[in-house]
Amino acid sequence: MQSVVKKRLKKNMRIYLSILFLFIILASTVFGIDNTKKKQVIISFDDGYYSVYKYAFPVLKEHKILMTLALITSYLEKSNIPRPYGNINMFMNRGEVQEMIDALDIEIASHSVNHPDLTKLSEEKIKYELNKSKQTLDSLFNQETVSFVYPYGAVNRKVVELTKAAGYKLGRSIRWGEPNLWVDRYLLPIKEVRNTTTIDEVIRHINNYQTTILLFHRLSPQPVVFTEWSNYKFEELINRLRADPNLEFLTLRDLYVKWWQEIMIKYVKEKGWLANQILFDKIDIDKTRTFNSSIIK
Numbered sequence: 001m002q003s004v005v006k007k008r009l010k011k012n013m014r015i016y017l018s019i020l021f022l023f024i025i026l027a028s029t030v031f032g033i034d035n036t037k038k039k040q041v042i043i044s045f046d047d048g049y050y051s052v053y054k055y056a057f058p059v060l061k062e063h064k065i066l067m068t069l070a071l072i073t074s075y076l077e078k079s080n081i082p083r084p085y086g087n088i089n090m091f092m093n094r095g096e097v098q099e100m101i102d103a104l105d106i107e108i109a110s111h112s113v114n115h116p117d118l119t120k121l122s123e124e125k126i127k128y129e130l131n132k133s134k135q136t137l138d139s140l141f142n143q144e145t146v147s148f149v150y151p152y153g154a155v156n157r158k159v160v161e162l163t164k165a166a167g168y169k170l171g172r173s174i175r176w177g178e179p180n181l182w183v184d185r186y187l188l189p190i191k192e193v194r195n196t197t198t199i200d201e202v203i204r205h206i207n208n209y210q211t212t213i214l215l216f217h218r219l220s221p222q223p224v225v226f227t228e229w230s231n232y233k234f235e236e237l238i239n240r241l242r243a244d245p246n247l248e249f250l251t252l253r254d255l256y257v258k259w260w261q262e263i264m265i266k267y268v269k270e271k272g273w274l275a276n277q278i279l280f281d282k283i284d285i286d287k288t289r290t291f292n293s294s295i296i297k
């Protein structure tokens, strides 16, 4: 008996989903989702240095520009654990991160628990770094963490598979290049800004590609190590980018959503209404957990 009810609900659910699907397509056409050919810039900071809060946050807040911040979860609390990247005061604490989320709705990505080279760990330890950091960030910041940033950019097939299995939707590497629909979304490439990088070089890269993920580590008035960049240059860069009306700023999380919209629209354009049937035939409604026992009466 219950299976009959379920079948009928499945049929109805297909109609609801079809209506939703049509709405998305119509909305995307009417409101121009994905029709804009604006260049996309994603500002990302790795490791969670305090200098991000001190120098980048005020500039980004002034211009209402989003960023993706990749955090090493064991560094978030001011405990005396050994930190290979410097003393505890060099990193942001949980309150400072929360302040940035409240002000700007920035994206928090995971950069593991302890920042190890994942390619050198056992499967069990890789899983710990992926799962534990996700759980911590999900609960600390009341979010679903979708992006994982490989420590040192070290990644192999096994790490990619485990990243997927841990529930992340994107993996970011440190190789140079342009992220787009044809790139493995677990190996997203970037443009790294190092202490020798000039503002013009960054702008040239942005102008040459549709989408750019800019990677920064820390900012300083007097950059010394290669991962530092001048906070004055950062401010100037943001001012210059902000003046360009053909740029939009987003996070990795936003990029993921936009790519899905793009895929759906491409699919519909190619297959027409048939795409609707094909897409939803592939969905196992029970697995979507759209139903619960209270609906089935």
Ligand SMILES: [Zn+2]
Pocket (backbone or CB within 6 Å): 046, 047, 111, 115, 151, 152
């Ligand atoms: Zn790092």
